[in-house]
Structure formats: C-alpha cells, structure tokens
Amino acid sequence: EVQLVESGGGLVQPGGSLRLSCAASGFTFSSFWMTWVRQAPGKELEWVANIKQDGGEKYYVDSVKGRFTISRDNAENSLYLQMDSLRAEDTAIYYCATGATAAKWGQGTLVTVSS
Amino acid sequence: DIQMTQSPSSLSASVGDRVTITCRASQGIRNDLGWYQQKPGKAPKRLIYSASSLQSGVPSRFSGSGSGTEFTLTISSLQPEDFATYYCLQHNTYPCTFGQGTKLDIK
Numbered sequence: 001e002v003q004l005v006e007s008g009g010g011l012v013q014p015g016g017s018l019r020l021s022c023a024a025s026g027f028t029f030s031s032f033w034m035t036w037v038r039q040a041p042g043k044e045l046e047w048v049a050n051i052k053q054d055g056g057e058k059y060y061v062d063s064v065k066g067r068f069t070i071s072r073d074n075a076e077n078s079l080y081l082q083m084d085s086l087r088a089e090d091t092a093i094y095y096c097a098t099g100a101t102a103a104k105w106g107q108g109t110l111v112t113v114s115s
Numbered sequence: 116d117i118q119m120t121q122s123p124s125s126l127s128a129s130v131g132d133r134v135t136i137t138c139r140a141s142q143g144i145r146n147d148l149g150w151y152q153q154k155p156g157k158a159p160k161r162l163i164y165s166a167s168s169l170q171s172g173v174p175s176r177f178s179g180s181g182s183g184t185e186f187t188l189t190i191s192s193l194q195p196e197d198f199a200t201y202y203c204l205q206h207n208t209y210p211c212t213f214g215q216g217t218k219l220d221i222k
Contacts, residue, residue, distance in 0.1 A: 035211075037159075045151075045159065045202050047211040059209040062116075095158055101149055101206050103170075105158040 002026040004096050004106030011112045016086050020109060022079040022096030030074035033100035036081050038092035039108075046092075049081065050100055063089075086113045117141050117205055121214030127222040132193045136217045138186045138203035147207035150179055150188045153216075154199045162201075163188065193219075 008020040022034070035050040049060045049070040058070050069082040079096050093108040118141040128134050138148065146166035151159040161170050163179035166186055176191045190197055198221055203214040 044216045045153075045204075045213045047204070047213060050211075061210040101161075101164060102151075102159075102204060103161055103164065105160070107158050 002098060002104045004098070004104065006094060006096055006106045006109040009094065009109030009111045011114065012086055013115050014087060014113055016113070017082070017084045018086065018111060020081040020083065020094055020096075020111070022081075022106060024077045024079065024096075024098075027098065029072075029077040032098050034070075034072060034079045035097045035100065035102050036070060036079075037095045037097055037102060037105075038090075038111075039095070040089070040092045043092075047102075048094070051079070083111070086111075088113050116210055117144065117208050117212050119203055119205055119212050119214040121201075121203060121217050123217060124215065125218045125220070127220055128193055129222045130193050130195055134190045134193055134219065136188045136201055136219075138181075138188075138214050140184045140186075140205055142208075143183045144205045144207035146182045147205055148179075148181070148186050149204045149206070150177075151202045151204065152197075152199045153202065159202065195221075 003025045005023045012018050036048040038048050039045050051058045051070045067085045071080045091113045093110050095108045096106050098104045120139045122137050148166045150163040153159040162173050162177050167179045178189050180187050201217045
C-alpha cells in the first residue's frame with residue numbers, strides 16, 4: 001500500500017526557512033515523478049512543484065520560483081521541499097503526491113508563516 | 116498559465132440525485148485532466164485520471180468525460196459519503212493548475 005508521510009512543518013517568521021520532507025513507502029519511489037501541492041486555510045488547492053524520477057527536471061509555480069527548491073533522495077525514498085524567504089502567503093498545508101498527475105497523497109504538514 | 120474554471124462553485128443536492136460538475140480550460144489540454152474529492156480535514160483523493168478513467172477502488176457512480184477544453188465529472192446517484200469538495204487538475208502544461216473547487220452539500 002502506498003504511504004506518504006510529510007513532516008517538517010511548523011511556525012516560522014517571515015523571511016525564514018523550512019525544509020519539508022515526505023517519506024515514501026509501498027511503491028518503487030525511484031520510478032515515479034513526485035509532486036508538492038499546498039492549500040491555504042479555507043482556500044483551493046495550488047500545485048507547487050514537481051520533480052522527475054532522477055531529479056533531472058523540476059518545475060515550479062511562478063509564486064515560489066527562486067525561493068523554493070524541490071529535491072529527492074531515491075536511496076532514502078524521500079522527497080523534499082526547501083522553502084526560503086517565506087512569506088505570509090505561503091501559509092498552507094503542504095501535501096506530497098505520487099506521479100506528475102498527483103495520484104496518491106499524504107496527509108499533509110502545516111506551515112504557518114507569521115511574526 | 117492555463118486557467119481552469121469550475122462550475123458551479125457550490126451545489127446543493129439530495130441523496131439519489133444525478134450531479135454534474137464542469138471544468139473549462141483556457142486552452143486545449145487534450146485529456147490531461149484529473150478529478151479529486153476532498154472531505155473536510157482530509158487530503159484530496161483522486162477519482163478520475165486522463166479525463167475519463169476511473170481510479171481503482173472508486174465507485175462506478177463516478178464518471179468523467181471530455182477532451183480539449185471542456186470536461187465533466189458526473190455522479191450518477193449521490194450517496195451520503197459523496198458530500199465533499201471536488202477539484203479538477205490539468206497537467207498538460209506547466210505550471211499545472213487546479214480549478215477553484217465545487218462544494219457539494221446536502222439540500
């Protein structure tokens with residue numbers, strides 16, 4: 001059974017950094033694109049970024065380009081999202097999902113950016 | 116960016132009703148579209164992929180259709196557990212984009 005467990009969320013001040021992790025199990029992680037999606041409180045879903053199997057292609061939504069970096073460690077079956085220069089509007093639940101088409105989702109981790 | 120416009124934004128219906136939700140893309144996306152269901156406090160769950168293929172384990176009362184710019188999600192006979200928010204997602208062109216959601220509640 002596919003399992004995705006996000007961690008690393010928390011409260012951070014504007015301008016600060018956080019690194020989110022997503023631990024994957026139950027499937028061959030190295031064979032799949034992986035995706036991050038976020039959802040601000042009470043708002044709709046927003047696609048954030050995704051990464052190819054070997055990390056050789058990465059795509060981002062414009063609002064996070066230059067501030068967020070997606071990466072992966074296939075040996076550790078883990079996906080990451082390094083978030084720098086955080087803003088209040090980055091406050092959201094962050095979900096990782098399998099594939100470029102977001103087939104299976106984790107339960108999410110909450111990031112709050114506030115002073 | 117491709118804009119995905121969902122309609123209606125909210126919908127009240129009764130158990131047993133047939134319901135249709137529409138997503139329109141601002142440009143053609145072939146059939147590169149999925150439909151997701153989200154219940155309060157839970158992660159989204161994919162129902163449909165490639166516009167019309169039913170995700171394994173999803174009840175057959177859910178169906179999807181469309182190609183190009185217009186897509187529909189149909190629930191043939193609403194069940195109590197179907198009251199939720201539904202989203203479409205296009206993955207034809209980066210950045211991928213979601214519709215704004217359709218909240219389905221009990222009449």
